[in-house]
Amino acid sequence: MSAMWHADAEMLTSYADGEIADVHASSLEAHLLACERCRDRLAAVPASASASAPASQGSMDRIWAEVVDTIDAPNPGFVERTLIALRIPQHVARLLAATPSLRGSWLIAEAVALGFAVLAANTATGRSADLALFLFLVVAALLPVAGVAVAFGPGIDPAYEVGAAAPMRGDRLVLMRATAVLATSIVISAVAALAMPRLDAIAIAWLLPSLGLTLATLTLGTWLRPLVAAAAVSLSWIMLAAAAAVSTQDRLAVFRPAGQLACLVAIAASAVVLAHRHIAYQEGIAT
Amino acid sequence: MSAPTIEIDDVHKRFGHTTALRGVTFDAATGITGLLGPNGAGKTTLLRMMATVLAPDDGRLRLLGWDPRVADERLAIRRRLGYMPQEPGFHRSFTAFEFIDYVAILKEMTDRRARHDEVRRVLGVVDLEGVSDRKIKALSGGMRRRVALAQSMLGDPDLLVLDEPTAGLDPEQRLRFREIVSERTSDRTVVLSTHQTEDVAALCQRIVVMLDGQVLFEGTPQELTDVAEGRVWLAEQRAAGARLSWRTANGAHRNIGEAPPGADLVAPTLEDGYLLLVGDRALSEAAA
Numbered sequence: 001m002s003a004m005w006h007a008d009a010e011m012l013t014s015y016a017d018g019e020i021a022d023v024h025a026s027s028l029e030a031h032l033l034a035c036e037r038c039r040d041r042l043a044a045v046p047a048s049a050s051a052s053a054p055a056s057q058g059s060m061d062r063i064w065a066e067v068v069d070t071i072d073a074p075n076p077g078f079v080e081r082t083l084i085a086l087r088i089p090q091h092v093a094r095l096l097a098a099t100p101s102l103r104g105s106w107l108i109a110e111a112v113a114l115g116f117a118v119l120a121a122n123t124a125t126g127r128s129a130d131l132a133l134f135l136f137l138v139v140a141a142l143l144p145v146a147g148v149a150v151a152f153g154p155g156i157d158p159a160y161e162v163g164a165a166a167p168m169r170g171d172r173l174v175l176m177r178a179t180a181v182l183a184t185s186i187v188i189s190a191v192a193a194l195a196m197p198r199l200d201a202i203a204i205a206w207l208l209p210s211l212g213l214t215l216a217t218l219t220l221g222t223w224l225r226p227l228v229a230a231a232a233v234s235l236s237w238i239m240l241a242a243a244a245a246v247s248t249q250d251r252l253a254v255f256r257p258a259g260q261l262a263c264l265v266a267i268a269a270s271a272v273v274l275a276h277r278h279i280a281y282q283e284g285i286a287t
Numbered sequence: 288m289s290a291p292t293i294e295i296d297d298v299h300k301r302f303g304h305t306t307a308l309r310g311v312t313f314d315a316a317t318g319i320t321g322l323l324g325p326n327g328a329g330k331t332t333l334l335r336m337m338a339t340v341l342a343p344d345d346g347r348l349r350l351l352g353w354d355p356r357v358a359d360e361r362l363a364i365r366r367r368l369g370y371m372p373q374e375p376g377f378h379r380s381f382t383a384f385e386f387i388d389y390v391a392i393l394k395e396m397t398d399r400r401a402r403h404d405e406v407r408r409v410l411g412v413v414d415l416e417g418v419s420d421r422k423i424k425a426l427s428g429g430m431r432r433r434v435a436l437a438q439s440m441l442g443d444p445d446l447l448v449l450d451e452p453t454a455g456l457d458p459e460q461r462l463r464f465r466e467i468v469s470e471r472t473s474d475r476t477v478v479l480s481t482h483q484t485e486d487v488a489a490l491c492q493r494i495v496v497m498l499d500g501q502v503l504f505e506g507t508p509q510e511l512t513d514v515a516e517g518r519v520w521l522a523e524q525r526a527a528g529a530r531l532s533w534r535t536a537n538g539a540h541r542n543i544g545e546a547p548p549g550a551d552l553v554a555p556t557l558e559d560g561y562l563l564l565v566g567d568r569a570l571s572e573a574a575a
Contacts, residue, residue: 065400066400069399069400069403069404072403072407073384073388073403074382074384074385074419074420076385077380077381077385090399091392091397091399091402094385094388094389094392095389095392095393097381098378098381098389103380157376158376158377158378158379159375159376159377159378159386159389159390160376161335161340161370161372161375161376162370162372162375162376162390162393162435162438163390163393164338164339164340165338165339165340165365165368165370165448166365166390166393166394166395167362167365167366167393167394167395168392168393168394168395173393279358
């Protein structure tokens with residue numbers, strides 16, 4: 001494989017002396033793996049006055065260990081590779097790759113569900129057009145809630161028991177996974193929204209509800225299991241949306257400005273409660 | 288016994304209408320302590336408490352000198368703990384290497400190179416280096432148990448809690464397991480549960496026999512064996528007074544119970560002592 005660039009002498013000297021910043025060292029090491037020319041030049045770099053010979057030898061050992069580690073460690077899967085390409089740190093990417101709702105099969109299921117809603121919206125006419133739009137908005141708003149429901153927790157995460165006995169804070173893992181699930185769902189829904197017949201504000205009226213419902217699920221999840229919390233939040237919101245539609249004679253009432261405002265209030269309230277309650281995820285002691 | 292590293296005092300636990308533990312009390316020190324008992328005796332519930340994933344309803348635990356109910360102290364315990372659950376779950380799409388690496392990250396090992404070295408070390412300990420890049424779903428049941436054991440060894444923990452670690456292992460693997468677990472017992476506390484009395488006899492300095500959520504016996508393997516002293520004899524037939532009896536390979540019946548006068552007494556084993564203690568419950572489980 002040919003390298004696109006070559007390390008300059010100053011960089012190689014700094015590296016050999018162990019004085020290079022970690023971020024540049026990582027970048028250089030990645031390059032050295034692919035570039036024989038730079039490896040040879042690095043090997044020829046003399047130890048500087050400030051650096052002892054053993055330090056240079058240490059640097060070479062470090063490179064060799066990096067080479068061995070890179071070759072020996074299995075190639076990460078698609079989700080993990082994608083996350084790393086998005087500049088997510090490798091250890092975080094591995095934690096996220098274990099999220100059931102970030103697997104390819106789940107993401108495809110999300111896309112298919114939205115695809116049907118988009119198809120219905122594009123083929124419906126008259127009064128049923130509003131119904132199809134309502135369906136799309138509801139599905140898009142609830143996707144991250146469903147994803148969060150199966151992102152963590154006992155009975156969901158197969159390695160939950162082992163993780164619960166580990167020192168990593170449970171709330172950190174939960175928030176990390178919920179954020180990744182929410183971001184992924186938003187991207188999929190946004191792409192689907194582009195295929196809707198009306199490309200106006202209403203096509204993205206699911207965004208604030210999805211944020212609010214996800215936060216509400218995480219908040220309720222500090223008392224209940226994630227799946228139960230998600231079911232409770234989803235059912236409550238569907239009933240609220242139906243009640244608003246009936247009382248105002250407008251199927252999309254919950255997605256109108258007043259509904260969006262209510263979502264903002266719900267987001268703020270959930271965020272405050274979650275900030276106080278997140279310790280429940282940290283506890284990790286099931287009862 | 289040296290200073291206790293595990294102190295369990297009058298611990299109770301209920302799950303709905305089922306009482307799992309009713310006033311369990313015992314101490315354990317560095318070395319290997321084995322929990323023996325039939326299914327439903329409360330071993331797993333107790334081990335989950337020692338692994339800090341389950342809180343007691345009542346009673347007190349101290350692990351390595353810390354109280355798991357206090358957040359900071361629980362964290363300190365978890366930083367020195369290795370835990371292999373009875374039914375370890377796996378992210379099956381991960382390779383063996385990736386799964387152990389995943390657990391290592393949960394154990395706060397964020398430096399990639401050092402973490403990978405540690406993952407390779409524990410895979411080597413359980414002789415799984417050759418399949419490290421194989422998906423978990425493609426591994427045999429015995430190999431998966433070894434992956435679960437390997438993750439528990441990450442970071443060379445001071446407290447190792449192993450729930451039925453030898454289930455599903457073949458004899459060679461069980462011997463290797465004994466070798467692994469018996470290393471570093473001078474300053475490490477290992478608590479394991481098992482149905483294999485041979486494992487307990489071969490490994491454990493202390494034994495706790497549990498039945499119906501209570502501690503029935505606590506002592507050394509020799510003390511458990513002594514429970515059956517003078518109560519094991521061989522006869523042509525099943526003896527009328529025997530509580531337990533079975534036909535051995537050479538045709539004689541090995542009887543356990545109150546020996547009749549003049550019986551051909553034989554040296555008891557640890558298993559005889561255990562069977563006498565848990566009696567009919569263990570026998571019905573063995574027949575099931």
